Amino acid sequence: MSISITRRRSLELIGAAGAVAVAPRVGAQALPAITFGGTIPFSGRWAEIGQSVHAGYTTVAKYVNEVLGGLEVGGRRYRLDIKMVDDASDPQRGITLLQRQLDDGVSLFLGTYSTPMVLPQAAMTERARRPMVQAGGGGDAIFTQGYRYIFGMYPRASRSAFPAVDSMTVLNPRPQSFIVVYTNDPFSKPQGLGVMARLRERGFNVVDSFELPFQLQDISAVLTAVRDKKPDVVMCLTSDQNSLLIARQMAQNRADVKMLFTSLGPQTPSFRQGLGKFAEGISCISTWSPSFPYKDPIFGTTQKFAEYYQANNTVPLIYHQGTAAGCIVAYTSVLRAVGKIDDTEAIRDGLARIDIESLYGRIKFTPEGDGDPVLMGSAVTQVQGGDLKVIFPAALKEANPIWPMTAWSQR
Amino acid sequence: MSTFIQTVVNGVLFGGILSIAAVGFSLIFGVMNVINLAHGVFVIGGAYAALVAWSTLGIDPLLALPVIMALGYVLGSQFQRHVMQPAVRRGNPVAALLVTFGFALVVVNLLTVWFSSAVRNISPSYAFVNLRLGDLSIDAVRLVCFGIGLVMIAALSLFMRRSRLGRVIRATAQSELGARLCGVDSKGVYAATFGVGSAFGAASGVLIGMMLPFTPAEETLWTVYAFIVVTLGGVGSPAGAMLGGVLMGVAATLTQTYLGAVYTNMVMFLILLLMLLVRPHGILGSAFRASR
Numbered sequence: 001m002s003i004s005i006t007r008r009r010s011l012e013l014i015g016a017a018g019a020v021a022v023a024p025r026v027g028a029q030a031l032p033a034i035t036f037g038g039t040i041p042f043s044g045r046w047a048e049i050g051q052s053v054h055a056g057y058t059t060v061a062k063y064v065n066e067v068l069g070g071l072e073v074g075g076r077r078y079r080l081d082i083k084m085v086d087d088a089s090d091p092q093r094g095i096t097l098l099q100r101q102l103d104d105g106v107s108l109f110l111g112t113y114s115t116p117m118v119l120p121q122a123a124m125t126e127r128a129r130r131p132m133v134q135a136g137g138g139g140d141a142i143f144t145q146g147y148r149y150i151f152g153m154y155p156r157a158s159r160s161a162f163p164a165v166d167s168m169t170v171l172n173p174r175p176q177s178f179i180v181v182y183t184n185d186p187f188s189k190p191q192g193l194g195v196m197a198r199l200r201e202r203g204f205n206v207v208d209s210f211e212l213p214f215q216l217q218d219i220s221a222v223l224t225a226v227r228d229k230k231p232d233v234v235m236c237l238t239s240d241q242n243s244l245l246i247a248r249q250m251a252q253n254r255a256d257v258k259m260l261f262t263s264l265g266p267q268t269p270s271f272r273q274g275l276g277k278f279a280e281g282i283s284c285i286s287t288w289s290p291s292f293p294y295k296d297p298i299f300g301t302t303q304k305f306a307e308y309y310q311a312n313n314t315v316p317l318i319y320h321q322g323t324a325a326g327c328i329v330a331y332t333s334v335l336r337a338v339g340k341i342d343d344t345e346a347i348r349d350g351l352a353r354i355d356i357e358s359l360y361g362r363i364k365f366t367p368e369g370d371g372d373p374v375l376m377g378s379a380v381t382q383v384q385g386g387d388l389k390v391i392f393p394a395a396l397k398e399a400n401p402i403w404p405m406t407a408w409s410q411r
Numbered sequence: 412m413s414t415f416i417q418t419v420v421n422g423v424l425f426g427g428i429l430s431i432a433a434v435g436f437s438l439i440f441g442v443m444n445v446i447n448l449a450h451g452v453f454v455i456g457g458a459y460a461a462l463v464a465w466s467t468l469g470i471d472p473l474l475a476l477p478v479i480m481a482l483g484y485v486l487g488s489q490f491q492r493h494v495m496q497p498a499v500r501r502g503n504p505v506a507a508l509l510v511t512f513g514f515a516l517v518v519v520n521l522l523t524v525w526f527s528s529a530v531r532n533i534s535p536s537y538a539f540v541n542l543r544l545g546d547l548s549i550d551a552v553r554l555v556c557f558g559i560g561l562v563m564i565a566a567l568s569l570f571m572r573r574s575r576l577g578r579v580i581r582a583t584a585q586s587e588l589g590a591r592l593c594g595v596d597s598k599g600v601y602a603a604t605f606g607v608g609s610a611f612g613a614a615s616g617v618l619i620g621m622m623l624p625f626t627p628a629e630e631t632l633w634t635v636y637a638f639i640v641v642t643l644g645g646v647g648s649p650a651g652a653m654l655g656g657v658l659m660g661v662a663a664t665l666t667q668t669y670l671g672a673v674y675t676n677m678v679m680f681l682i683l684l685l686m687l688l689v690r691p692h693g694i695l696g697s698a699f700r701a702s703r
Contacts, residue, residue, distance in 0.1 A: 044528065218667070220668065
């Protein structure tokens, strides 16, 4: 039997194919929305990472809306609507914008970036009894106020760098002496103090420590101490820009150490490009990597999320997108379990009880709302060949650590 | 002892950065009695201009410096003539402050749109060269930038004292009415002064971009540093800016090493406060301020 393809038939087939292609998009647009509110720094000091966090949120929403045709909750399908507004890295502006969203009736919130930004907003959503799941603030102050509605994807700051200390215990030969550097801000300071306590618990010798101002322009004192005391490892619990300054000045002044650890910095391409060959061997903590071997209820696997992200975004993929995506996965999992989108108490209770595997890893919060330090602890990564490789823990390891790292003068 | 000497050397080099960033601000403040809240924007703008020259056009930042200074001069002088002067004429002298603040906001947001807020730094091939003098370790880039800054400040000082335009600027600063009665175009002088100050701001940005990571949001910091240095060293005096900057730099590094780095800003502001109480016109002061 022969089938003749007429022009009319061709047009019908093309039209049908097109309708199928756009159906989820058109369909999802017609669905009622589950709105996630909040602010994000699209400009100002935190903008580079704020944009990464936002990209993580919107990538999951886009996938749910366009590929899955919406999220089924209580027998109905909903589209996910991410309504984040620019707080310009200004805490005052952030709380003003958030109050407006609270007044407009937004029930579910995502976090902005950095502890000074998240802290005042957490107080507001807590007072309004609206859940916030955030991937931007790890300061202890967020999780020691008795808040019930605030959940963070990281362990609190004082515990967040424990994996970095633990990674030192498997180095051979074992490092002996450490200098710890942190800045005087609500995240770095508790992180630095936590690291010092953990180092001493693990039997390491902290020969010196420095508390620096938040905005750094010069680290002469640290350089002098490195030259005088010759520590094996310098651990910097500092923000990206400060970490770059420290690494740059150490390299320029040939302040050699066997390992330089910075809690933030190397995860951004601009850090690695700025230092060039001098970035090699610098390590940092990473809460997420595209190479993680986890299963996910939305994407299937971590790798599939990474592939979908790369195909739909221009912002380089770093760990912040994975952490942010985990927030949406947590919410969708709880919403499906609860079966209602407007019962904030039930959603809060669901988040408090959650224990799932996701593209981010295991999501399980402590009673105070921060990430469980064991189940949601960070990996440790190191710059190797211009790229980041996971070097600890053993279950996620991609490469052996470079230990000791090459002296600055020999690069 | 070697720790003390290293700390002082680091402080002098760090202070050089502060001096370079402050000298343009000092000139504008001294001549026009205007606190230029857009000063930091010219500094950061200079850094981004150098970044474009280096990363896109392959031109060494030091070679691009004269061109960037020229661009800073043109932008600054035209801004002063066509925006600030009309604002002051229609409003009051405070309008100059507001206009520079508004200009800074606009430019910072434009820089963020064009370059994003990612942390940048300029790393030419010699960026990580290190010099050793016995126990002393010296970052070569900082030393070169300090030297260039010294030359630039000396040149500005000579220009102000020996050139015709420099004398006209000083005369206008002493008495605008007297200068106009002598046939001086005071509006043109103010525009030229702002242009020169902006050119030096942009030049300092080129040097700072080679030494420190930067983002658009940092412009406020450099305006504040300039204000502190100028108040300490003396308004309107290039040598005062140098002295003030070096003193601040040494105070900062000595505080870091012997007292604690967290006290650095506190000590810097305490010194500023003491200076305002003891010698409000600064160490070297302004030669023409006393005659007002």
